[in-house]
Amino acid sequence: MMEIEAIIYDLDGVITDTAEYHYLAWKALADELNISFDRSFNEQLKGLSRVDSLELILQQSHQTYTAEEKRQLAEKKNEHYQELIQKVSPNDLLPGVELFMKEVKQAGIKTGLASASKNAQTVIERLQVTNLLDTVVDAAKVERGKPDPEVFVTAAKQLGVPTAHCVGIEDASSGVKAIKAAGMYAVGIGKEKYLAEADWVIPDTSHLGLNSLEMKISEDNQA
Ligand code: BG6
Numbered sequence: 001m002m003e004i005e006a007i008i009y010d011l012d013g014v015i016t017d018t019a020e021y022h023y024l025a026w027k028a029l030a031d032e033l034n035i036s037f038d039r040s041f042n043e044q045l046k047g048l049s050r051v052d053s054l055e056l057i058l059q060q061s062h063q064t065y066t067a068e069e070k071r072q073l074a075e076k077k078n079e080h081y082q083e084l085i086q087k088v089s090p091n092d093l094l095p096g097v098e099l100f101m102k103e104v105k106q107a108g109i110k111t112g113l114a115s116a117s118k119n120a121q122t123v124i125e126r127l128q129v130t131n132l133l134d135t136v137v138d139a140a141k142v143e144r145g146k147p148d149p150e151v152f153v154t155a156a157k158q159l160g161v162p163t164a165h166c167v168g169i170e171d172a173s174s175g176v177k178a179i180k181a182a183g184m185y186a187v188g189i190g191k192e193k194y195l196a197e198a199d200w201v202i203p204d205t206s207h208l209g210l211n212s213l214e215m216k217i218s219e220d221n222q223a
């Protein structure tokens with residue numbers, strides 16, 4: 001039976017709904033460039049770095065863009081995103097998340113953040129959850145983005161916990177892939193059709209609970 005020694009959270013779309021702000025900022029940029037962009041296309045961007053997301057969007061265009069134009073477009077999206085996150089406050093923690101994070105800490109389980117975002121530090125400060133996280137690994141600290149496992153493996157290393165004793169929580173397909181590639185137990189938050197590779201898929205964060213997680217892990221062991 002796997003004993004949970006650490007829980008490593010994704011940020012955008014797991015702890016708070018900034019995934020929606022990333023969507024809105026990309027959507028505005030795509031509209032401006034006359035590139036078709038909808039929520040279903042956005043699913044594959046979730047978890048990807050800013051530059052990787054932009055590349056996928058621009059692939060939908062007939063036009064070619066220079067490196068300098070791409071840099072400006074990425075910057076424009078980020079400025080819009082940063083405007084949107086200015087109003088983030090502890091009220092924006094997703095349902096049940098704070099309770100779960102506290103429950104986990106109280107159980108003596110270590111906690112970490114594994115985010116692809118360069119804005120992660122700002123967001124967790126605004127949410128006031130910094131004290132509930134023993135380590136924070138963001139895009140600035142790793143070379144390879146999700147679905148590469150580096151960000152999750154780095155967080156586990158910093159916590160001094162073998163990845164086989166870690167649970168990762170993600171809302172993105174690329175993120176679930178990263179967790180599995182790291183050798184961790186994967187919890188997916190959202191729709192089964194996007195997160196089929198996760199060990200446990202729950203529709204939203206209100207379903208998070210340490211007891212139900214442990215029960216699911218022990219059920220999986222018996223199967
Ligand atoms: C991830 C989001 O957390 O961060 C992606 O899921 C986003 O949608 C990525 O593109 C990079 O974020 P930022 O803030 O560095 O542009």
Ligand code: MG
Pocket residue numbers: 010011012013014019046047170171172175
């Ligand atoms: Mg996410």
